[in-house]
Amino acid sequence: MGGVITPNLEIRDAIVEKGGLEAYKCYQCGKCMSLCPWFHIETVEFPVYRIPQSVRLGIATSSEDKEEIAREIEEMFRCIGCEACTSRCPLGVSVPNIVRAIRRLLVEYGAFPSELKAIVSKIYNVGNPLGEPRERRTDWTEGYDVPIFRPEMEFLYFSCCLPAYDSRGREIAHATVTIFKNAGLSFGILPDESCCCESIRRVGAEKVFQEVAKANVDAFIRSGVRKIVTTSPHCYSTFRREYVEFGVDFEVLHQTQLFSLLLDDNRLRPRKPLPKRVVYHDPCTLGRQNGVYDEPRHILRSIPELELIEIPNFSREHSLCCGAGGGGLWLDWPMEERISNVRINQVLETEAEVLAVACPYCLQMFEDTAKSMNLSLEVKDVAELLAASL
Amino acid sequence: MRDIFVLAEHRRGELRDITIEMLTKGRELAECCGVPLTAVLLGHGVDRFAEKLASYADTVVLIDHPQLENFNSETYQAALSPLLEDRQPFLTLIGHTAFGIDVAPRLSAQSNIPLATDCIDIRCEDDRVFAVRQIYGGKLNAEVSYENAPQYLATIRPASFPVREYGLKGEIVRTDCPALKTPEREFLEYVEAPAGEVDITQADVIVAVGRGIKEKETLPLVEELAKSLGGVLACSRPIVDAGWLPKDRQVGSSGTIVAINKYPNAPVFNEADYGIVGDLFKVLPTLKEKIAELKSG
Amino acid sequence: MEIVVCMKRVPETGDAEIAVDSTGRDIVRDRLTYDINESDNYALEEAVLLKEKFGGTVTLVSMGPPETDETLRMGLAKGGDVAVRLWDHRFARSDGHATAFVLAKAIREMEFDLVLTGCIATDDGRTQVGVTIAALLGIPHATYVMKVDIEDGIATVQSELEGGLIAVNRMKTPALFTIQTGINEPRYPSLISIKKATAKEIRTLTLDDLGLEASSAGEEGSKTKIVKLTPPPVGKRAEILEGAPEVVSARLTEIFKEKGMI
Numbered sequence: 001m002g003g004v005i006t007p008n009l010e011i012r013d014a015i016v017e018k019g020g021l022e023a024y025k026c027y028q029c030g031k032c033m034s035l036c037p038w039f040h041i042e043t044v045e046f047p048v049y050r051i052p053q054s055v056r057l058g059i060a061t062s063s064e065d066k067e068e069i070a071r072e073i074e075e076m077f078r079c080i081g082c083e084a085c086t087s088r089c090p091l092g093v094s095v096p097n098i099v100r101a102i103r104r105l106l107v108e109y110g111a112f113p114s115e116l117k118a119i120v121s122k123i124y125n126v127g128n129p130l131g132e133p134r135e136r137r138t139d140w141t142e143g144y145d146v147p148i149f150r151p152e153m154e155f156l157y158f159s160c161c162l163p164a165y166d167s168r169g170r171e172i173a174h175a176t177v178t179i180f181k182n183a184g185l186s187f188g189i190l191p192d193e194s195c196c197c198e199s200i201r202r203v204g205a206e207k208v209f210q211e212v213a214k215a216n217v218d219a220f221i222r223s224g225v226r227k228i229v230t231t232s233p234h235c236y237s238t239f240r241r242e243y244v245e246f247g248v249d250f251e252v253l254h255q256t257q258l259f260s261l262l263l264d265d266n267r268l269r270p271r272k273p274l275p276k277r278v279v280y281h282d283p284c285t286l287g288r289q290n291g292v293y294d295e296p297r298h299i300l301r302s303i304p305e306l307e308l309i310e311i312p313n314f315s316r317e318h319s320l321c322c323g324a325g326g327g328g329l330w331l332d333w334p335m336e337e338r339i340s341n342v343r344i345n346q347v348l349e350t351e352a353e354v355l356a357v358a359c360p361y362c363l364q365m366f367e368d369t370a371k372s373m374n375l376s377l378e379v380k381d382v383a384e385l386l387a388a389s390l
Numbered sequence: 391m392r393d394i395f396v397l398a399e400h401r402r403g404e405l406r407d408i409t410i411e412m413l414t415k416g417r418e419l420a421e422c423c424g425v426p427l428t429a430v431l432l433g434h435g436v437d438r439f440a441e442k443l444a445s446y447a448d449t450v451v452l453i454d455h456p457q458l459e460n461f462n463s464e465t466y467q468a469a470l471s472p473l474l475e476d477r478q479p480f481l482t483l484i485g486h487t488a489f490g491i492d493v494a495p496r497l498s499a500q501s502n503i504p505l506a507t508d509c510i511d512i513r514c515e516d517d518r519v520f521a522v523r524q525i526y527g528g529k530l531n532a533e534v535s536y537e538n539a540p541q542y543l544a545t546i547r548p549a550s551f552p553v554r555e556y557g558l559k560g561e562i563v564r565t566d567c568p569a570l571k572t573p574e575r576e577f578l579e580y581v582e583a584p585a586g587e588v589d590i591t592q593a594d595v596i597v598a599v600g601r602g603i604k605e606k607e608t609l610p611l612v613e614e615l616a617k618s619l620g621g622v623l624a625c626s627r628p629i630v631d632a633g634w635l636p637k638d639r640q641v642g643s644s645g646t647i648v649a650i651n652k653y654p655n656a657p658v659f660n661e662a663d664y665g666i667v668g669d670l671f672k673v674l675p676t677l678k679e680k681i682a683e684l685k686s687g
Numbered sequence: 688m689e690i691v692v693c694m695k696r697v698p699e700t701g702d703a704e705i706a707v708d709s710t711g712r713d714i715v716r717d718r719l720t721y722d723i724n725e726s727d728n729y730a731l732e733e734a735v736l737l738k739e740k741f742g743g744t745v746t747l748v749s750m751g752p753p754e755t756d757e758t759l760r761m762g763l764a765k766g767g768d769v770a771v772r773l774w775d776h777r778f779a780r781s782d783g784h785a786t787a788f789v790l791a792k793a794i795r796e797m798e799f800d801l802v803l804t805g806c807i808a809t810d811d812g813r814t815q816v817g818v819t820i821a822a823l824l825g826i827p828h829a830t831y832v833m834k835v836d837i838e839d840g841i842a843t844v845q846s847e848l849e850g851g852l853i854a855v856n857r858m859k860t861p862a863l864f865t866i867q868t869g870i871n872e873p874r875y876p877s878l879i880s881i882k883k884a885t886a887k888e889i890r891t892l893t894l895d896d897l898g899l900e901a902s903s904a905g906e907e908g909s910k911t912k913i914v915k916l917t918p919p920p921v922g923k924r925a926e927i928l929e930g931a932p933e934v935v936s937a938r939l940t941e942i943f944k945e946k947g948m949i
Contacts, residue, residue, distance in 0.1 A: 008879065010882050011878050011879065014885070061878045062877075062879070063877065066874045070874065072877075073875045102878070108881075109760065109761050109884070111764070111875045117699070121702055121720040124720050125704060125719060125720075126704050131702045332605055461854075463818075486814075488847065489848070491818070491830060492818065495787075495816075495817075495818035496818055498784070499819050499823055505784070505910065505911070508812055523811075525810065526705055526810060529918075529919070530707065530916045530918060532913045532914075534913055535912050535914050536910060537910050537912070573827070574826075575827040575829065575856050577855075578843070578856060582851075582853075583852065583853065627868070630869060631869040648939065648942075659927070660925075661925075662925035663925055664925050664926050664928060665926065665928065666928050666935045667929070668932060672932045676936040677940065681940050
């Protein structure tokens with residue numbers, strides 16, 4: 001390149017104003033690069049550590065050339081919010097949060113991929129990214145006799161949009177309620193809920209997040225909700241850590257935490273054996289971002305004859321993202337640029353028969369990848385394995 | 391009440407289907423209102439169309455002039471305005487086509503005739519006209535009324551009305567063309583879309599893809615299916631805009647349409663004859679198998 | 688080259704569920720996201736490309752309530768230089784004619800070589816405003832334009848007809864073109880241009896500023912009116928084949944056979 005970079009302080013200030021203040025903390029050590037999933041894809045250059053620097057100089061997307069700008073903006077939507085960089089950073093700088101600040105500016109001006117525009121539009125309009133009608137949000141309960149939440153019940157079960165509407169996702173929700181009933185858990189569902197909006201917040205659609213999340217909070221309060229159990233770690237994380245911004249303080253559990261407690265209380269007794277080699281993939285949002293590692297493993301170990309395998313070197317906080325976060329589920333990078341392919345290859349090396357996940361996005365991502373790679377690998381949610389064993 | 395007018399549309403020596411559709415509907419409206427139907431034919435050396443038009447209309451107004459040889463919004467409007475001023479038809483129908491929508495708003499503005507565009511239905515009630523249009527990509531219909539005016543203008547969406555024969559023998563009236571200025575816009579030529587190896591207009595079976603396929607890499611799979619059905623691969627406009635298939639593969643909406651979509655609510659099911667709610671990648675391979683079985687068995 | 692681009696702010700309804708509101712004449716707009724009308728976006732890009740080639744300014748004009756500023760700013764970020772919004776509560780519920788009338792009045796006061804509009808609005812689908820503006824301004828026009836070439840004040844344009852056929856027309860500028868999608872690849876705005884756009888002032892002109900009579904704008908100035916909105920007749924829906932892939936494929940194959948396709 002050559003030449004002197006001219007800082008653009010106005011842009012720096014605009015990004016900082018949108019939430020990019022953390023960029024100042026970065027001292028460019030580069031440790032974040034070592035865990036960024038994009039580092040595993042040879043043909044992609046996604047220089048994580050440059051992002052805080054480029055914000056400080058105001059040169060995040062700096063080109064004047066039309067093609068180059070398009071590329072730079074598309075790069076901004078590569079970050080899948082796995083927070084691997086954050087976990088390594090000596091100062092805990094969150095590059096996803098900095099990227100989110102840049103995205104907020106871009107989204108306001110409609111400068112973001114059309115696939116994500118469609119998702120934001122659908123969530124705003126009908127409360128789910130699939131564009132399915134609101135009235136059908138609880139259709140998945142047909143045949144499962146799931147009660148509507150009342151204040152005297154202990155838990156609100158929040159299924160997540162994919163389990164509510166997607167045919168494969170529904171199998172997780174079915175397994176979950178089967179487990180709850182088996183344990184005699186007091187729970188109910190709310191028809192009047194919308195997407196938790198975790199992913200579109202990461203995408204930068206802050207206005208829509210605020211409106212839809214607030215509507216959820218209002219619905220929960222109105223219905224007398226105090227405790228929430230979720231199928232998706234994304235819903236779990238956002239209710240627990242971000243909905244508090246609305247001044248509420250629900251007790252939130254991910255279903256693996258609840259299953260684990262129920263197991264300890266002997267309210268669940270897995271009896272049927274599952275004599276298979278099962279490898280567990282730590283979802284980024286459950287594991288690294290919220291510290292929930294042991295409970296899913298506890299559940300899997302409680303299933304008779306199940307052989308639990310870890311992915312060497314890339315397990316627990318070192319887990320490699322499936323690629324679906326931060327809007328990734330809806331963006332179609334070319335075949336050679338799929339993070340999920342890298343992760344599946346790691347899984348294949350363990351020679352496991354079953355890949356166990358604890359997140360509907362991971363499930364969809366890995367199943368699609370396994371299909372496109374023509375694999376016989378089974379992908380199951382921990383709930384499905386547990387339910388089958390009861 | 392006065393006549394109903396239908397503007398005939400022709401291009402490169404062929405009368406276009408929309409003309410007959412409008413004449414069929416026009417005839418129906420005319421009989422309903424008890425008024426004559428008049429077809430207006432502008433062009434140069436287009437006499438041979440007049441007879442066909444006369445099989446629907448009581449009168450065919452034929453205006454032949456060298457300057458009308460090729461469609462031009464200004465000359466057509468300049469020929470139509472005095473005619474409409476003189477004859478004061480109650481309602482004039484023009485096709486909602488590339489030509490039609492190029493001239494109708496101009497005619498509406500210059501002659502001060504209220505215009506409703508892209509109508510999928512139209513009816514007359516006493517002295518008033520009501521039209522039906524689609525909005526929001528066909529998700530809703532809008533019933534539209536006109537402000538009271540001596541004349542009304544509507545452009546009609548192709549394939550909105552079925553055609554039938556009437557076998558009438560209307561009077562063909564050669565009418566003088568008003569003096570036409572040289573138009574500011576000069577027609578130069580027609581250019582065919584670059585010919586690909588495939589002419590989808592000749593295909594009996596078309597398997598079309600839209601934005602739902604998500605990746606270019608899926609195209610070969612769909613093309614295989616198309617071939618096994620003895621058909622060709624085609625697509626909707628966004629696929630052409632994205633450069634995944636050439637322009638000559640862009641499809642219209644006639645014929646038997648089968649749609650496959652993951653979501654039961656997909657708008658495509660409003661346009662299709664048959665719908666399958668399912669995963670394209672699960673259904674296509676199975677469909678290919680079944681067809682292969684049937685063909686061999 | 689001075690270019691005026693007409694832009695419209697439209698709701699994203701492609702993936703949305705839309706409901707008729709309590710008046711029966713409009714839709715419920717609560718939960719809709721908005722964007723620049725698709726073909727207007729292409730028109731804007733074409734204007735910017737021409738500006739890059741010939742120099743000059745791109746002026747954006749839109750008729751709409753204050754929220755429309757959002758869309759105009761997007762346009763400024765994509766290469767528009769100046770933005771003007773026309774609004775008055777008396778402009779509400781304008782049909783194609785009234786909209787064109789107001790836009791033409793504003794554009795008439797501007798210096799322009801070209802006026803570019805999208806060929807169709809994705810909300811009402813009227814396809815009418817562009818050509819009406821041309822007629823009111825007394826300038827030649829071309830529709831569904833897929834290519835623009837300009838040399839020494841003469842524009843040669845390609846218009847897309849049915850079946851992929853192209854009509855080539857030529858005219859002197861000033862002229863108006865309604866632009867078809869796919870003519871170019873619309874650009875993303877850069878953060879730099881977004882920042883600049885945030886700071887720009889958008890001129891607003893009211894009915895009085897434009898020197899118009901209330902009778903020529905809005906519902907009063909419209910020649911057509913929406914009486915009511917209804918869902919399309921159910922009869923149009925597809926016959927849905929249900930079941931596992933095996934089952935639907937078998938049924939579909941039967942249908943193909945019945946129709947003589949195999």
